Amino acid sequence: MNCFLVKTEPGVFSIDDLKKKKREPWDGVRNYQARNIMRDEMKMGDLVLFYHSNADPSGVAGVCRVASKPYPDPTQFDADSPYFDPKSDPENPRWFLVDMAFEKKFKRLVSLTELKQYAELAEMTLLQRGNRLSVMTVTQDEFEFILALASC
Numbered sequence: 001m002n003c004f005l006v007k008t009e010p011g012v013f014s015i016d017d018l019k020k021k022k023r024e025p026w027d028g029v030r031n032y033q034a035r036n037i038m039r040d041e042m043k044m045g046d047l048v049l050f051y052h053s054n055a056d057p058s059g060v061a062g063v064c065r066v067a068s069k070p071y072p073d074p075t076q077f078d079a080d081s082p083y084f085d086p087k088s089d090p091e092n093p094r095w096f097l098v099d100m101a102f103e104k105k106f107k108r109l110v111s112l113t114e115l116k117q118y119a120e121l122a123e124m125t126l127l128q129r130g131n132r133l134s135v136m137t138v139t140q141d142e143f144e145f146i147l148a149l150a151s152c
Helices: 015-021 032-041 140-150
Strands: 003-008 023-025 047-052 059-066 099-111 135-138
Touching (some): 003 059, 135 140
């Protein structure tokens, strides 16, 4: 099983929103590297850290899981959507997504500041300078370490 992290702004869509909806398409990703991770690497059942970005504080709020195979993101074809892409063609879509299903909300947010304190996470993609990906891979060790932090 692979592990991942997805970022979202809690004012737009939070862990509580996912808990309420239970399952949601992870739409609006408009970065090719992040798209490729969802399209090519994520498999149904993979576990995903749910990260609140641009928050005070930012951090890992819980866990979700990949709940579908990748499929074309319908927002790319919707002219009224902020994620509309006029260059995308239904016959050859540019953007793909997977559904995410709620697993659990952490009892406490594991903040970005806290994550940066641990040598065990020094190589984590999230913590690398200049990284702005909204979807990224996480090693099994990193995933388990963050789960342990959340249960402290």
